[in-house]
Amino acid sequence: MSVSSSVKVQRIVRSLADHYGEIAWWPGDTDIVMIGAILTQQTRWENVERALLELEGRGLDSIHSLFSADKQEIEDVIRCTGFYRIKAQRLQSLAAHVMESYGSVEHMRQFPTEIIRAGLLSVKGIGEETADSILCFGFLRTSFVIDAYTDRIVRCAGVKDKRQELKPIFEKVLPSDPKVYRQTHAHMVEYAKEYCGKKRCSECILMNLNG
DNA sequence: GACCAGGTCCTTG
DNA sequence: CAAGGACATGGT
Numbered sequence: 557m558s559v560s561s562s563v564k565v566q567r568i569v570r571s572l573a574d575h576y577g578e579i580a581w582w583p584g585d586t587d588i589v590m591i592g593a594i595l596t597q598q599t600r601w602e603n604v605e606r607a608l609l610e611l612e613g614r615g616l617d618s619i620h621s622l623f624s625a626d627k628q629e630i631e632d633v634i635r636c637t638g639f640y641r642i643k644a645q646r647l648q649s650l651a652a653h654v655m656e657s658y659g660s661v662e663h664m665r666q667f668p669t670e671i672i673r674a675g676l677l678s679v680k681g682i683g684e685e686t687a688d689s690i691l692c693f694g695f696l697r698t699s700f701v702i703d704a705y706t707d708r709i710v711r712c713a714g715v716k717d718k719r720q721e722l723k724p725i726f727e728k729v730l731p732s733d734p735k736v737y738r739q740t741h742a743h744m745v746e747y748a749k750e751y752c753g754k755k756r757c758s759e760c761i762l763m764n765l766n767g
Numbered sequence: 768g769a770c771c772a773g774g775t776c777c778t779t780g
Numbered sequence: 781c782a783a784g785g786a787c788a789t790g791g792t
Contacts, residue, residue: 593773594774596772596773596774597772597773597774597775598771598772598773598774598775598787598788599772599773599774599788599789599790600771600772600773600790600791601772601773602790602791603772603789603790603791604773635788635789636789636790637788637789637790638772638787638788638789638790639774639775639786639787639788639789640787640788640789641787641788642775642776642786642787642788643787643788646775680775680776681774681775681776682774682775683774683775683776684774684775685773685774685775686774686775689773701773703773703774704772704773704774705773706773741773744773745773748773749773753771
């Protein structure tokens with residue numbers, strides 16, 4: 557990673573923090589975060605919220621309950637989040653991983669970040685973004701989430717590094733504080749939804765940071 | 768109707 | 781390793 561990339565990332569992080577301040581994001585419950593992390597793949601959060609409410613109503617809002625639930629019922633309930641068949645499979649794969657490797661979410665919580673991360677990545681359907689979302693927002697760890705929005709924003713600000721290089725850059729720049737990690741990712745998403753379309757990035761406040 | 772959403776996996780060249 | 785397609789519903 558080049559020095560200038562770190563500097564640019566530092567500027568982005570600071571200006572977004574100044575711009576947005578503290579914002580509330582994601583439910584605190586670990587099980588809900590894990591479920592939401594799967595459901596929100598390539599999907600708007602508003603659709604995920606509806607599915608989460610319905611899961612809750614049917615008592616399917618925990619890893620333990622999903623483990624033994626009927627897959628067809630899960631599919632029906634999460635239909636509104638799209639990719640519902642593969643997501644139902646992913647939810648049950650995640651539940652099986654947690655129950656079989658740790659016995660419970662609470663026991664899983666005792667393990668170091670890198671161990672949990674490697675385990676999550678071994679589950680088919682859980683990639684880096686989903687694993688880091690679970691670690692950052694579910695287990696309150698300092699594992700920074702790189703998503704399409706973050707990639708778009710840093711690109712807009714002139715960072716050349718490939719997407720795979722971004723996580724270590726952010727983790728070098730950010731203070732070792734889980735709350736800062738959560739806030740910074742939330743800022744990225746809020747900012748991108750507001751200003752960075754897929755094709756164009758107009759009236760971008762970050763444009764003024766290049767120089 | 769076209770295009771996109773807080774990805775991931777699998778197949779090709 | 782990069783690129784392209786599949787997975788699918790819902791909102792603009």
